[in-house]
Amino acid sequence: MSPADHRGNRSKGVKVSQATDPEWASGLKRLYDRVVEEPLPDAFRDLLSRLDDSEHK
Amino acid sequence: MSGAATTRELPVRSAEDKRAFKRELTAVVPHLRAFARGLCGRPDMADDLVQETMLKAWAAQDRFEPGTSMRAWTFVILRNAYLTDMRRNRFRGEYDEGVAERVLTAPAGQEEPIHLSDLHRALLVLPAERREALLLVGAGGFSYEEAANICGCAVGTIKSRVGRARAALAEMLESGDIPDRSSEDPAAHRAILEELDQVAAGQGETAARSL
Numbered sequence: 121m122s123p124a125d126h127r128g129n130r131s132k133g134v135k136v137s138q139a140t141d142p143e144w145a146s147g148l149k150r151l152y153d154r155v156v157e158e159p160l161p162d163a164f165r166d167l168l169s170r171l172d173d174s175e176h177k
Numbered sequence: 178m179s180g181a182a183t184t185r186e187l188p189v190r191s192a193e194d195k196r197a198f199k200r201e202l203t204a205v206v207p208h209l210r211a212f213a214r215g216l217c218g219r220p221d222m223a224d225d226l227v228q229e230t231m232l233k234a235w236a237a238q239d240r241f242e243p244g245t246s247m248r249a250w251t252f253v254i255l256r257n258a259y260l261t262d263m264r265r266n267r268f269r270g271e272y273d274e275g276v277a278e279r280v281l282t283a284p285a286g287q288e289e290p291i292h293l294s295d296l297h298r299a300l301l302v303l304p305a306e307r308r309e310a311l312l313l314v315g316a317g318g319f320s321y322e323e324a325a326n327i328c329g330c331a332v333g334t335i336k337s338r339v340g341r342a343r344a345a346l347a348e349m350l351e352s353g354d355i356p357d358r359s360s361e362d363p364a365a366h367r368a369i370l371e372e373l374d375q376v377a378a379g380q381g382e383t384a385a386r387s388l
Contacts, residue, residue, distance in 0.1 A: 144296050144346065144347075144350050145315065145343075147293050147296045148296065148300075148311065148312075148315040148316040149315070149316055149318070150293060151211075151214075151215065151293060151296060151297055151300075151316060152211045152212075152215060152312070152316035152317060153211070154211075155207070155210050155211035155214045155215075156207040156208055156210070156211045157207070158207070158210070160206060160207065161224065163224065163228065164206055164224075164227070164228070164231075167228055167231055167232070168199070168202075168203055168206075168231070171199060171202075171231070171235050
């Protein structure tokens with residue numbers, strides 16, 4: 121009837137999600153970051169400067 | 178393509194607003210490239226998609242609310258452009274094998290440890306809706322709420338898609354059994370396109386939906 125009185129209950133706050141995060145989960149982030157960190161191809165710089173042109177029209 | 182007509186009044190943007198917009202747009206381009214690469218797996222096609230997105234974003238800049246996330250806003254545009262392109266390709270009835278072959282030997286991923294390329298391959302095998310959910314949350318670092326806004330669906334839907342995507346990836350990577358699906362096999366490609374239609378049908382909650 122009375123609540124079970126487990127000692128040490130409070131110290132067991134382990135987060136399961138972090139413990140079970142698979143190795144490849146960080147790989148996803150790396151796949152993404154790898155592209156983010158690539159130098160921007162010229163085509164994009166050209167495009168951005170063309171946007172400038174239309175702005176000054 | 179003119180979809181829904183927009184009759185809403187839009188604020189007039191100053192030249193300074195435009196400069197600010199362009200700064201922010203420029204800053205998110207690398208992220209657009211990363212998202213696009215994850216979505217379609219083909220670097221050349223991904224970059225085309227990003228350029229298309231930049232032009233559309235620029236043309237629609239009056240609809241961007243300053244102070245909100247440029248990355249989220251442009252991701253919606255990119256996503257819609259991706260879905261549209263995929264469907265258009267189907268109508269052309271041809272899958273560009275030349276491009277696919279180039280990509281298979283493309284230098285983009287060469288210095289990558291083998292398991293990262295496996296991961297990418299496995300990612301491309303996922304149904305489109307799960308792939309994009311996992312990309313947004315697991316790779317792009319968006320919250321479930323933000324991802325739901327980008328995809329135009331409920332937060333719970335995103336959570337379940339991410340969960341299933343993770344489970345499927347885990348299984349493929351653990352078993353080492355990653356079906357070839359994305360870039361070589363036209364039949365598989367058609368299957369992907371059909372899924373895309375379903376994904377596209379469910380979209381449309383966000384401000385950028387008609388872009």
